[in-house]
Amino acid sequence: MIPVVEMRDITKVYGEGEAEVRAVDGVSLTVDPGEYVAIMGASGSGKSTLMNIIGALDVATTGTYRIDGVDIGDLDDDALSLVRNRRIGFIFQAFNLIPRMSAAANVELPLMYRGVRRGERRRKAIEALGKVGLADRSHHQPNELSGGQQQRVAVARALAMEPSLMLADEPTGNLDSRSTADVLDLLDDIHDEGKTIVIITHEDEVAARAGRVVTLHDGRIESDVPAGIR
Amino acid sequence: MILIEALRSGWQAILANRLRSILTTLGIMIGVAAVIILVAFGQGASNSVTSSIQSLGSNLLTITPENPNRGGEIVNPSVQELTVDDAAALNDPIAAPDIAGAAPEKRAAVTCTIDDLSHSTQVVGTWPSYFSITNSPVASGAYFTNADELSGRRITVIGSTVAENLFPDSDPLGKRISCNGVPFTVVGVQQEKGASFTNPDDVIVAPLSAVENSLTGYGEVSLISVQATSPDTTDLAEAQAIAILDERHGTVEGTRDFEIFNQASLLETANTALGVFTALLGAVGAISLLVGGIGITNIMLVSVTERTREIGIRKAIGASRRFILLQFLLEATVLSVFGATAGLLVALLVSRVEIAGISPSVVPISVVGAYVISVAIGLFFGSYPAKRAASLRPIEALRHE
Ligand SMILES: Nc1ncnc2c1ncn2[C@@H]1O[C@H](COP(=O)(O)OP(=O)(O)OP(=O)(O)O)[C@@H](O)[C@H]1O
């Protein structure tokens, strides 16, 4: 079985000399298909930096990284875009929907970049919006939706891509407890369908949903244990 | 495929910023309209000058007496003037096969009156062939004839300006006007020739014998008008006229006591000058088009900065550099094509209006040129912002607030 995420000795260094920051410092991490992994750690411990590397938004300073067995170490900008487009579904803390575009259009966007025809991607977008319970909001623009609804649109966007990996960076950080529960329930459903999920969070309540909790400290993995043990 | 999707994305962005898009379009619109309108006016001016020169007769040569002097020193002190006999000698189908006709003109300033109206003008004493040689048909009445010339009848064909001044609301035909105290009966009114360097309609034309007899006395003539058989033979006719007059006057190149003025070459000179004028007007328009183009760069740069986060999101979910580049390029191009179309419509509308007596004439090449250039401007001035957008790094763009 090919792991979805396979990291060997990944480091990410910002700055030089005196100002050098090793945001990620020798991390090796493997995530198998169908796993639900939470990454925790104090502020500044390197969670977001790691997530950017996992999501192919950024490249590591040293170390090797394979997504679905594909080494992305020496891919150029456009090739990385392609990897993100085919394999990664992002859910951001700040939702990151495109303003002045309907929910459906936002969900369609990654499919458009993939070259899916209009009718087909519209159908998939509506289907994904249905899954997150927003079928009736497909024509609304982001500023006409609540925070929880926006995040559900973002989940639908990630879902419609049918990615190998759902990657969420503090997806509930900007939400109230009601919407938090909605989004986490959605992620549970997605996981139950067999999807691989990596979620970054501060909150134990969120981490409790995962099957495995990785804790970072100063850019290193401090512990990597099944959920419920902590 | 990617082109259509990029165009659609660009179009959405244009609609999302309607006011800004319209203002940007306005810049290009003004530029394109300026180019087309200014060139159309240049062309219109050129047309009107050309046609007024042509109305003087494009195969017309004018011979005037000229005292050749070099550096103020008179070269030939025994200058002979142009005479009626010179004119007669030019009407020689054997020595001058390319000259269709020649008529002497004796010109003098006169003041003509009728009742209490008075008008200062110029009398032209000439032969009846003058009318065909100088392409001066009458609008009403008749020409005078050889018989009138022989008998020295005091009759006249008046120019339209004279007719307007002396007969503001009556028919001039058959009326008797008094010019410097000499009575002339109006037998015809010339067709209006229109504006030129001098007003060709401000004349009265009368038989040469009558003018010499009563107004100027006999002797030299002011000029001789010569008509070539066709516009293409003006140069031949000019050479033949020179040969005949050189022989009669005993002159050669350098001592010549007359000068030949060729309408065809005047037309050429005028056209060259007007071409420069039109090009200058076009250049002024082109500058405003350039300013419009810089406006596009400006707006697109603002747009890229403002949409940095959006670009980051698009790249995070898989947009390639190429797609972002295309989207922004097409956005700029669509804006400039819209501007160009609007500018073209405005230009075509404005060009229907006659301004300062010039009716603009739209030059097709200026329309095509302005259109092509404005599309090129969209691509050129849009390319820098588009490249900036395409090369944004997604993590940094996502952090942008
Ligand atoms: N672009 C950058 N340039 C320099 N240093 C950076 C940059 N990005 C992150 N860092 C540093 O790397 C370290 C890890 O940052 P990171 O954002 O990954 O932390 P985090 O665990 O996500 O924190 P938080 O929970 O507050 O989001 C921090 O010390 C940060 O200052």
Ligand SMILES: [Mg+2]
């Ligand atoms: Mg973070």
